[in-house]
Amino acid sequence: MSDVGERWFASQGWQSFAFQREVWAAVAQGQSGLLHATTGSGKTYAVWLAAMARLAKEQASSTKAGRRVAPPLGVLWITPMRALAADTQRALQAPLDGLGLDWTLGLRTGDTASSERARQTRRLPTGLITTPESLTLLLTQANAAAQFAGLRMVVVDEWHELLGNKRGVQLQLALARLRQWHPQLIVWGLSATLGNQAHALEVLVPQGGGRLVQGLQPKELQIDTLLPPSLERFPWAGHLGLRLRDQVVAALDASASSLVFTNTRAQAEIWYQALLEARPDWAGLIALHHGSLAREVRDWVELGLKDGRLKAVVCTSSLDLGVDFLPVERVLQIGSAKGIARLLQRAGRSGHAPGRTSRITLVPTHALELIEAAAVQDAVRAGQVEGRQSPENPLDVLVQHLVSMALGGGFRAQELLAEVRSAWAYRTLGDDAWAWALAFVRHGGHSLTAYPDYRRAEPDEEGIWRVPSAALARRHRMGVGTIVSDASISVKFWSKGGGGRALGSVEEAFIARLRPGDCFMFAGGLLELVRVENMTAYVRRGKGRKAAVPRWSGGRMPLSSELADAVVARFAAAAAGQLIGPEMQRLQPLLAVQRAWSALPTPERLLVETLRSREGWHLFVYPFAGRNVHLGLASLLAWRLSRRQPVTFSIAVNDYGFELLSATEVDWSRDLARELLREDDLLADVLGSLNAGELARRRFREIARIAGLVFAGYPGAAKSARQVQASSGLFYEVFRQYDPANLLLSQAEQEVLSQELDVEQLRQTLQQLCQRPIQLQALERATPLAFPLLVERLRESLSSEKLADRIARMVADLERAAGPGADTPPVAQQIDVERELPRARRVREGKTGKPRKSAAAKALES
Structure with missing residues (x-):
């Protein structure tokens, strides 16, 4: 069957790789598996050509009414992002055209037009590119079994992006249903950045016998760093801001096409x-791309990249995955990527073809990110990549799946139980939990029995569970999926006749803070709010007023443990006098002050600093375990200390450590005893140290929406975020009072511990800390490592203007104390751009007095 692949490759003047031939042979033998291969090495064609070869022999086109009819659905291609679907379709269509197959190829995502959906309802294409949510919606159709009767193969693209979350669990359940219909179904996953490949394969092919194919082709990866022309010895998060803008402009000017990745949409x-502003002549040649922009804008940007018409695109994770932009020569990463896999994924967007060099340039946003830049290069050379772990037994996803299967032809309870347990995430699902889930969809549990809206599925006379009403069926289909985010507001241009062109969406909470006449930056331009109506913000072009930048949730990513270990190793090397690489040499003045006033962190000792100031008694601890774990550690330590003596603490955390501040005296040398870091009673103490009830309430909002308790509303009549939160909060209180055994409550607590606090990583960190001696350093003033934590805490209590003034005074005092050797610009230039600029920025106007139009705006007008 490799003849099909070799024939196509020969027509393109290509030669196949060994891993591609291995996949072709495995699929020909009916094997499932995971292909882990370098980005841009040809994973897509390895699996797609194998599918074409196998199905071409099994499925032949037929003739009907004098015309040829393509074979029925044979291959499902699952993509984690609908933004990838169109690009994937173009890539898969090329071999079909070149080999002359009569297959049809289609898309089924949230962006698919209703007319196309109607055609697909009558007959699905031979190859269908879809998302986990759209696949589940297809399975809710009463004729789903007939629609999928010809299915022979499923391909899961970017499997690492789904493996570790509930979307992946939703896909596991869908695959379990497809395997129930087709026991010989072939399933392949594709990934380029997975550390725990054996686990990834086991989750994808839980019945065993899956094949792991390694396609690590030799590919040159070039990683370099833009070094700031000047560097202060007392940094804080974001302080470099746009000071490297001119260097970024020069880097972009030297390349024909580049991507500039940022970690947040703001x-x-x-x-x-x-x-x-730096290059007004680039208007129309550079563009903006993130998930909140309108689909038409994103499509225009992606096509411009593929055609080589755009010199640069500033983007977020919306372009992380799978999109093939051959013209892109270079990637720039603004700020630390916070993870090795994320950096490799983004680097692979350049040189996206076998034999081409991928190049990524790191642009630090604060001085300590220089050491992260050096550390990530060490980790890449060592082949260290983070793993992803599948969730286990999420009952909200199970409840949603039960109603979906009741719609999709109905189910018998015992038969579906066996099917569900065949999915890796539910392999240990107990009988009691299953019985609870059935009861919950039947009548809503003990506290909701009297309400008909929660009788979503029940068995008929033959024991087949079905949804009892068409209204409940419509409501359920509107809520299928596990992606839960804050309510969003559409942004459209205002016109006299009503709404104009759509620009995208921002979170409702952001718009709620604005009044008509206020300006904000969005879609690459300055907009003035005209009015808010029917979940739509109508805007016109702004004219140089003070502008805010929308904030989207989920912006702060914790440092991965693998990268954190590499950072500590770099600190340890510096402590031994080894400043290897330009990044570490540039940091030498900062490291010298840290060593002179305290010490440099090492893997062998836990660095702890104490300080007495006018604010009180400070404790700085540096476990290097990421901000989530540090929040748990700081709260745990404060809780245990407060149980010994009455004391109140303020807490600040970052990826390197945490600070505890007390207004009353604390003898840290006495009270920081080893038993304070003990692992005993960890769970109870963590829950006691935090407002666990409020954390669980917040987590329950997501669970309630996934489980179908809270309905976000129909199109055109969506509920506000406040309404949704109020509804979920009411359910939370009702369950706590009248149904305390409700398993969704315990799931909320478990998710708080495992996801928000990462209690398992917290446990491992405590074990490691207990084995390391404490290096206690009494300070006279804040060190370069302590200073970012001081600023982090001040952010919560000071306005931006007061914070900037306070930081300027603090830095000036510390620099004078440090003495000569500073390589520091005037303090006035040190602006925390991401936080200060939105409040004070004025968009410059061109010579005509009109704001320049962004590439996105030009795309909409065209």
Whole structure:
């Protein structure tokens, strides 16, 4: 069957790799598996050509009414992002055209037009590219079994992106249903950045016998760093801001096409405007891309990249995955990527073809990110990549699945139980939990029995569970999926006749803070709010007023443990006098002050600093375990200390450590005893140290929406975020009072511990800390490592303007104390751009007095 692949490759002037031939042979033998291969090495064609070869022999086109009819659905291609679907379709269509197969290829995502959905309802294409949510919706159709009767193979693209979350669990359940219909179904996953490949394969092919194919082709990866022209010895998060803008502009100018990745959408908006101001002649040649922009804008940007018409695109994770932009020569990463896999994924967007060099340039946003830049290069050379772990037994996803299967032809309870347990995430599902889930969809549990809206599925006379009403069926289909985010507001241009062109969406909470006439930056331009109506914000172009930048949730990513270990190793090398690489040499003045006033962290000792100031008694601890674990550690330590003596603490955390501040005296040398870091009673103490009830209430909001308790509303009549939160909060209180055994409550507590606090990583960190001697350093003033924690705490209590003034005074005092050797610009230039600029920025106007139009705006007008 490799003849099909070799024939196609020969027509393109290509030669196949060994891993591609291995996949072709495995699929020909009916094997499932996981292909782990370098980005841009040809994973897509390895699996797609194998599917074409196998199905071409099994499925032949037929003739009906004098015309040829393509074979029925044979291959499902699952993509984690609908933004990838169109690009994937173009890639898969090329071999079909070149080999002359009569297959049809289609898309089924949230962006698919209703007319196309109607055609697919009558007959699905031979190859269908879809998302986990759209696949589940297809399975809710009463004729789903007939629609999928010809299915022979499923391909899960970017499997690492789904493996560790509930979307992946939803896909596991869908695959279990497809395997129930087709026991010989072939399933392949594709990934380029997975550390725990054996686990990934086991989750994808839980019945065993899956094949792991390694396609690590030799590919040159070039990683370099933009070094700031000057560097202060007392940094804080974001302080470099746009000071490296001119260097970024020079780097972009030297390449024909580049991607500029940022970690947040707000940061992308800021950098896009900054680049356009630096190079107004690039108007129309640079563009903005993130998930909140309208689909038409994103499509225009992606096509411009593929055609080589755009010199640069400022983007977020919306372009992380799978999209093939051959013209892109270079990637720039603004700020630390916080993870090795994420950096490799983004680097692979450049040189996206076998034999081409991928290049990524790191742009630090604070001085300590220079050491992260050096550390990530060490980790890449050592082949260290983070793993992903599948969730286990999420009952909200199970409840949703039960109603979906009741819609999709109905189910018998015992038969579906066996099917569900065949999915890796539910392999240990107990009989009691299963009985609870059935009761919950039947009548809503003990406290909701009297309400008909929660009788969503029940058995008929033959024991087949079905949804009892069409209204409940419509409501359920509107809520299928596990992606839960804050309510969003559409952004459209205002016109006299009503709504104009759509720009995208922002979170409702952001718009709620604005009044008509206020300006904000969005879609690469300055907009003035006209009015808010029917979940839509109508805007017109702004004119140089003070502008805010929208904030989206989920912006802060914790440092991965693998990268954190590499950072500590770099600190330890510096402690031994080894400043290897330009990044570490540039940091030498900062490291010298840290060593002179305290010490440098090492893997062998836990560095702890104490300080007495006018604010009180400070404790700085540096476990290097990421901000989530540090929040748990700080709260745990404060809780245990407060049980010994009456004391109140303020807490600040970052990825390197945490600070505890007490207004009353604390003898840290006495009270920081080893038993304070003991692992005993960890769970009870963590729950006691935090407002666990409020954390669980917040987590329950997501669970309630996934489980179908809370309905977000129909199109055009969506509920506000406040309404949804109020509804979920009411359920939470009702269950706590009248149904305390409700398993969704315990799931909320478990998710708080495992996801928000990462209690398992917290346990491991405590074990490691207990084995390391404490290096206690009494300070006279804040060190370069302590200073970012001081600023982090001050952010919560000071306005931006007061914070900037306070930081300037603090830095000046510390620099004088440090003495000569500073390589520092005037303090006035040190602006925390991501946080300060949104409050004070004025968009410059061109010679005509009109704001320049962004590439996105031009795309909409065209």
